[in-house]
Amino acid sequence: MSSSLFPGRRVLAMPLGWKPPSAEAAFCCEAMTRALEFHCDQHADPFECADQLLIYNEVLDEFGIVVHDGGPSYVLITHCPWCGTRLPESQRDRWFDEVEAKEYTDETLAPAYLSAEWRRKDVS
Ligand SMILES: [Zn+2]
Numbered sequence: 001m002s003s004s005l006f007p008g009r010r011v012l013a014m015p016l017g018w019k020p021p022s023a024e025a026a027f028c029c030e031a032m033t034r035a036l037e038f039h040c041d042q043h044a045d046p047f048e049c050a051d052q053l054l055i056y057n058e059v060l061d062e063f064g065i066v067v068h069d070g071g072p073s074y075v076l077i078t079h080c081p082w083c084g085t086r087l088p089e090s091q092r093d094r095w096f097d098e099v100e101a102k103e104y105t106d107e108t109l110a111p112a113y114l115s116a117e118w119r120r121k122d123v124s
Pocket residue numbers: 028029030032080081082083084085
């Protein structure tokens with residue numbers, strides 16, 4: 001897919017390495033909950049599975065439409081396609097700001113930044 005499509009909305013799944021939402025994650029409606037469940041016998045990764053349309057990135061608190069081009073990217077959405085609920089504001093910019101300010105590298109990244117934990121409290 002051309003990068004000129006969906007400028008500013010098409011993003012890479014960060015942090016790298018897909019993790020499904022935790023049991024604490026709650027969604028707006030049943031249709032959304034079902035769309036975000038990922039069960040596939042043939043694929044271990046939702047980005048590899050053509051049946052997976054939507055993704056929830058719990059670390060960044062953002063929802064997206066999966067771009068099936070072989071890489072882990074998606075197009076951010078602001079509302080639920082089924083019930084119209086406004087989805088939370090993505091914490092992507094804040095995540096990058098904090099990771100950069102704390103001078104983390106891929107190797108030294110604190111575990112809190114690999115889950116939703118960093119959003120709940122100030123972690124060092
Ligand atoms: Zn909904």
